Amino acid sequence: MDQIFKRQIRSLHIAGQPVEIVLRQLAKADIQDIRTIAKDSFPKVWSESEFDFFINHEHGLCLGAFRESQLLGYLLCLLIQGELDVITVAVEPQLRRLHIAETLLRAALEFEMVEQAFLEVESQNQAAISFYEKVGFKKYGIRKKYYEGQRDALVMKIEKGRPGF
Ligand SMILES: CC(C)(COP(=O)(O)OP(=O)(O)OC[C@H]1O[C@@H](n2cnc3c(N)ncnc32)[C@H](O)[C@@H]1OP(=O)(O)O)[C@@H](O)C(=O)NCCC(=O)NCCS
The missing domain is CATH 3.30.70 (Alpha-Beta Plaits)
Known part of the structure; x- marks a missing residue:
């Protein structure tokens, strides 16, 4: 999964400027940044171990959208026997309505095993x-x-x- 998404680049406009974002599989090292976005997005924030459960799950399809090293949004899914279970998605509040979540979700749905x-x-x-x-x-x-x-x-x-x- 990492191989595919690391190279996937989409352009979007932030403050009128075109910005390239890279999608890649999330890793344990991203959890603090994920929790920062989660704190601004949900009334209750999952613990580090709850995020870790999905990110390190053998069937986890967990993608982040990055501008250079900055995490802009994340999508956590499980993909089991062709069925994608979308667990959670959130985008940094100031960067909403820029199609970041849409880019993440469409990328997960495009994964060839998803039925x-x-x-x-x-x-x-x-x-x-x-x-x-x-x-x-x-x-x-x-x-x-x-x-x-x-x-x-x-x-x-x-x-x-x-x-x-
Ligand atoms: C829901 C959420 C992930 C959407 O992220 P986003 O990056 O802003 O969404 P996108 O820009 O990709 O939106 C794609 C489309 O979804 C629809 N949409 C997104 N946010 C919307 C809103 N606030 N009101 C109405 N439609 C909305 C629109 O059709 C939009 O396309 P358009 O802007 O061309 O009209 C974001 O609002 C968020 O992080 N919310 C808090 C966390 C949350 O509720 N997560 C989902 C439950 S787990």
């Missing part, structure tokens, strides 16, 4: 739902009180061959 992908998203997180819909995910079901036994999760799915995939 379908699922995710859970908090049903009130309209920004994330709009984001996943733009990439082509469709609403698939609801998990009641999935988050801390209180808030519902929307389950979303995309299959290879469908629009957006």
